[in-house]
Structures are given as C-alpha cells and as structure tokens.
Amino acid sequence: MMRVRFAPSPTGNLHIGGGRTALFNWLYAKASRGAFVLRIEDTDAARSRKEYLDEILQSLAWLGFNWDEIYYQSQRFDIYREHAQKLVSEGLAYIEKSEEGKEAIIFRVSPQKIKVRDLIRGDIEFDATTIKDQVLIKSDGTPTYNFACVVDDATMHITHVVRGDDHISNTPKQILLYKALGFNIPGFAHLPLILAKEGGRLSKRKGATAISEYRAMGYLPEALVNYLLLLGWSPGDNREIIDICEAISLFDIKAVNKTAAVLDLDKLDWMNNQYLKRTDAEKLADQLMPLLVEKKYIAQENYDRQYVVSLVQLFKDRLCVLNDFVDWADFFFLDNIAVDEEARGKFLSTDLSKEFRLFIEKLEKLEIFDIIHIEETFRELVQQLNIQSRALIHPIRVALTGKTVGPGLFEVIYYLGKERTKKRLMRWVTKEEAE
RNA sequence: GUCCCCAUCGUCUAGCCUGGUCCAGGACAAGAGCUUUUCAAGCUCUCGACACCGGUUCAAAUCCGGUUGGGGACACCA
Numbered sequence: 001m002m003r004v005r006f007a008p009s010p011t012g013n014l015h016i017g018g019g020r021t022a023l024f025n026w027l028y029a030k031a032s033r034g035a036f037v038l039r040i041e042d043t044d045a046a047r048s049r050k051e052y053l054d055e056i057l058q059s060l061a062w063l064g065f066n067w068d069e070i071y072y073q074s075q076r077f078d079i080y081r082e083h084a085q086k087l088v089s090e091g092l093a094y095i096e097k098s099e100e101g102k103e104a105i106i107f108r109v110s111p112q113k114i115k116v117r118d119l120i121r122g123d124i125e126f127d128a129t130t131i132k133d134q135v136l137i138k139s140d141g142t143p144t145y146n147f148a149c150v151v152d153d154a155t156m157h158i159t160h161v162v163r164g165d166d167h168i169s170n171t172p173k174q175i176l177l178y179k180a181l182g183f184n185i186p187g188f189a190h191l192p193l194i195l196a197k198e199g200g201r202l203s204k205r206k207g208a209t210a211i212s213e214y215r216a217m218g219y220l221p222e223a224l225v226n227y228l229l230l231l232g233w234s235p236g237d238n239r240e241i242i243d244i245c246e247a248i249s250l251f252d253i254k255a256v257n258k259t260a261a262v263l264d265l266d267k268l269d270w271m272n273n274q275y276l277k278r279t280d281a282e283k284l285a286d287q288l289m290p291l292l293v294e295k296k297y298i299a300q301e302n303y304d305r306q307y308v309v310s311l312v313q314l315f316k317d318r319l320c321v322l323n324d325f326v327d328w329a330d331f332f333f334l335d336n337i338a339v340d341e342e343a344r345g346k347f348l349s350t351d352l353s354k355e356f357r358l359f360i361e362k363l364e365k366l367e368i369f370d371i372i373h374i375e376e377t378f379r380e381l382v383q384q385l386n387i388q389s390r391a392l393i394h395p396i397r398v399a400l401t402g403k404t405v406g407p408g409l410f411e412v413i414y415y416l417g418k419e420r421t422k423k424r425l426m427r428w429v430t431k432e433e434a435e
Numbered sequence: 436g437u438c439c440c441c442a443u444c445g446u447c448u449a450g451c452c453u454g455g456u457c458c459a460g461g462a463c464a465a466g467a468g469c470u471u472u473u474c475a476a477g478c479u480c481u482c483g484a485c486a487c488c489g490g491u492u493c494a495a496a497u498c499c500g501g502u503u504g505g506g507g508a509c510a511c512c513a
Contacts, residue, residue: 145510
C-alpha cells in the first residue's frame with residue numbers, strides 16, 4: 001500500500017508552502033487510497049513549541065487534510081540511537097568525542113556517484129565527494145534531521161517522499177543512509193518552491209503568511225486549497241475551479257511542474273470570491289457568527305439567525321473575504337452608523353428634506369413592505385417629482401448606510417425595515433428643517 | 436566558492452515526453468465597453484509570452500549544447 005508523510009517541524013506556523021506540500025501528499029495518498037502519515041519533527045527541544053504544534057494541527061484539519069497516523073520524533077530517540085549504534089558496530093559510522101567528553105556518531109561518506117530518481121524531475125546525479133561525513137547523533141544525544149528522517153521513513157514504511165525542492169540536496173545524503181541501513185529506498189518527488197512576489201523564498205517578511213492567518217482573514221479553506229492546487233499543477237483543460245473530490249481523481253504527482261511559482265494574492269482573492277458565491281449563505285453565516293458576536297453586532301444568544309443569513313446572502317457575491325461582511329454590513333447591526341465624510345459632502349450637502357419626507361410618507365402607506373413594492377413606490381415618487389432616480393438613490397443610500405457602495409437600495413431598505421429606514425432618513429429631514 | 440534545480444504573457448498555467456494542427460490556448464491582474472441604482476458580480480473586447488545564442492531537421496515553444504537569468508542546498512536547524 002502506498003504511504004506518504006507530511007513532516008512539519010513545530011518551530012513555526014504552518015504556512016502556505018507547508019500547506020501546499022501537505023496538500024500534494026494528501027492528494028497523492030487519497031488518489032491511491034493509501035495512508036497519509038503525519039510526523040512531527042520535534043527533535044529540537046529548544047525551538048519546538050506546543051503553540052506551533054497546535055497551530056499546525058488545527059490548520060491541517062481546517063484545510064481538510066485528515067491524517068491516518070501521527071508520530072512524534074521526540075518519542076523515538078531510542079530507535080534512532082539503536083540504528084546509529086548498528087552502523088557503528090558495522091564500521092559504517094564512527095564515534096567522535098568532543099573536548100567535554102561528549103560523544104557524537106558520525107556517518108562515513110565514501111566516494112561514489114549517487115543517483116536520485118525523482119518522480120517530477122527525473123534522475124539527478126550527485127558526486128559523494130562533495131558530501132562531508134554526516135553527523136547522525138549529535139553530542140547532546142539527539143538525532144540529526146537527515147538521520148531521523150531516513151530511519152522514520154523506512155520504519156514507518158513510507159513508500160513515497162513528497163517534499164519541497166529545498167530538500168533535493170538532502171536526498172543523496174539520505175540515500176546513502178538507506179543503503180547503509182539496508183532499507184529500501186522510497187520514491188521521491190520534489191515539489192517546486194513557492195516564491196515571494198518580490199522574488200526569493202517565502203519568509204516572514206515576504207508573504208509567508210500562516211495558514212491560520214488566512215483563516216482569520218476570512219478565506220474559505222476550499223478556496224485556499226483550490227488556489228494551492230493550481231500552484232504547480234493543472235487539470236489540463238483550462239479549468240480553474242476544481243473541487244477536492246475531483247482533484248483526487250485527477251491528480252498525478254508526475255504531472256506536477258518543475259518551475260517555482262510566485263504567490264499571487266489577487267488570484268487567491270478571486271478564487272475566494274468564486275467560492276463565496278457558491279457557498280450556502282447559511283454555512284457562511286454560521287462561520288461569521290462568532291465574529292459578529294465579538295463585534296457586538298449580535299448578542300451571544302437570542303439573535304435572529306435567519307435575518308443574518310439573509311444579509312449574508314445579500315452580500316456574499318460581492319465579498320472578497322468573508323470577513324469583509326463585518327465592515328460592509330455594519331449599518332444593519334449598528335444604530336449609530338458612521339457616515340463617510342466624502343459621501344456626505346457629495347450626496348447630502350443639498351437639502352432633500354422634501355424628497356425624503358415624501359418618500360417616508362409613501363413607505364408608511366405601503367401595505368406590503370417588500371422589495372418589489374418598495375421599488376415601485378420609489379419609482380412613483382421619482383416620476384412625481386420629475387427627477388432622475390440616481391439623484392435620489394445615492395443620497396438615500398448614504399443616509400441609510402453611511403456608504404456610497406453596497407447592495408441594491410431596495411434590498412437595503414427591505415432588510416433595514418420600515419422603522420429604521422424612516423428614522424435614518426428623518427435625521428436629515430429634521431436637521432434641514434430646523435435651520 | 437562548490438554542488439543541484441529551473442526557464443511560455445506582469446502572475447498562475449496549457450502545449451514540450453511522442454517536432455508540423457501554435458503568427459502559442461485559458462485564468463488572475465490591467466484597460467475599454469455593455470448592463471445598471473453605487474460597488475461587486477456577469478457578459479463582450481483589448482493589451483500581453485516561447486530569456487538569448489548556436490546546432491539537429493524540410494520543419495523547433497517542443498530535441499541537443501552553451502550563455503544569461505532566477506531559485507535552492509552546502510550546520511552537532513529542520
């Protein structure tokens with residue numbers, strides 16, 4: 001059975017690059033109904049942190065990459081030592097004593113050619129004379145990355161190692177260890193790296209935003225996964241929106257690109273909007289609830305869920321990230337709306353008391369207060385006053401929402417309700433009349 | 436410095452393996468227009484690339500070599 005692994009180190013968050021590596025591994029496992037193994041590489045006790053581990057696990061779960069098994073290297077030190085000892089007894093490794101009397105185990109690298117067979121890149125040949133003897137067990141007793149990695153991949157029966165391009169030069173070193181230990185060499189697939197817009201590798205400074213941050217910003221996991229999927233792979237038929245189940249059946253590790261890809265947030269935004277439009281408003285509303293509570297838009301309990309769902313429905317097509325809703329729809333939840341200064345100057349500087357009052361009167365008389373009748377009423381008024389719709393629509397929108405942009409005005413009025421609409425319009429009427 | 440990888444529009448990519456159907460297709464972004472009640476969406480259109488040089492061939496984006504450019508690795512970090 002095919003077994004792949006994703007091996008993050010809890011010395012930092014799971015970021016975009018790691019997320020994509022996890023995705024390709026997971027996809028590869030799913031495609032062949034194999035196992036997706038998670039291995040936490042926490043041998044460096046000083047740098048490993050519980051918060052990072054939790055963050056990584058949560059992010060993976062959020063993205064939907066469920067793992068079949070999980071291991072912690074920190075619990076396997078005995079296994080590494082045992083294997084290192086074996087190499088020493090066979091004369092393939094030696095012990096080096098430091099000045100303080102501490103012992104490290106070093107692997108002897110003999111001159112030879114090492115061929116790496118890569119599923120994505122083909123064969124790559126290395127000359128072992130350019131490789132120094134490798135430390136297996138450090139003098140503090142912990143294993144080095146390359147050694148623990150080989151022992152684990154072999155003993156966990158990993159059949160395919162799918163990892164970032166940056167590991168390509170570790171591979172010949174690891175192959176030497178597989179051979180020395182008498183293990184089968186797994187298949188390798190080195191994924192192209194994701195580069196920052198400014199060039200160079202992603203880093204804290206250059207857009208290596210953690211997966212959890214995208215989550216916090218309001219990106220949907222499906223959208224992020226779809227975006228990541230297209231970074232280095234394509235279904236080949238010009239489609240951009242590919243659902244994960246389909247991706248599983250279409251994905252082929254051999255078809256992955258060799259070229260590094262630059263992270264393009266504009267496309268991610270577009271992708272997210274595509275998914276927002278396709279996703280059920282109820283689901284989105286439920287995701288938004290905690291945030292709305294936090295913002296004091298709604299009470300923890302006793303809020304009108306159906307109302308929020310309707311509003312989300314009203315906005316979701318025009319959102320870039322889900323959390324934009326909080327800013328765009330604030331006027332539906334708050335009474336003291338902030339009126340944009342520029343909008344006010346542009347649309348509410350002239351006296352519209354008469355028009356507003358007439359509109360209110362007409363709305364009052366309305367028996368069926370729904371979107372169609374509201375619009376009908378408005379059109380009547382405009383005709384009666386013999387003015388252009390736009391001359392009144394924009395001022396009313398600003399008076400009701402404080403903004404120049406938003407959903408259609410009649411929807412806004414409908415969801416705001418008769419009373420609130422009246423109250424907000426009256427603010428501008430009474431003020432003008434008093435002068 | 437040494438070793439390794441990569442090279443199609445600004446970005447993500449299709450095509451490359453199995454040369455001709457490619458004066459290179461799609462998507463994002465940008466620009467224009469339509470629609471319109473603003474924004475977004477949607478629809479239509481425009482802009483825009485085979486890094487360069489040489490070779491092989493009747494024919495090269497596709498095969499080969501070199502140059503240049505970009506990236507990665509050379510830790511008792513992972």
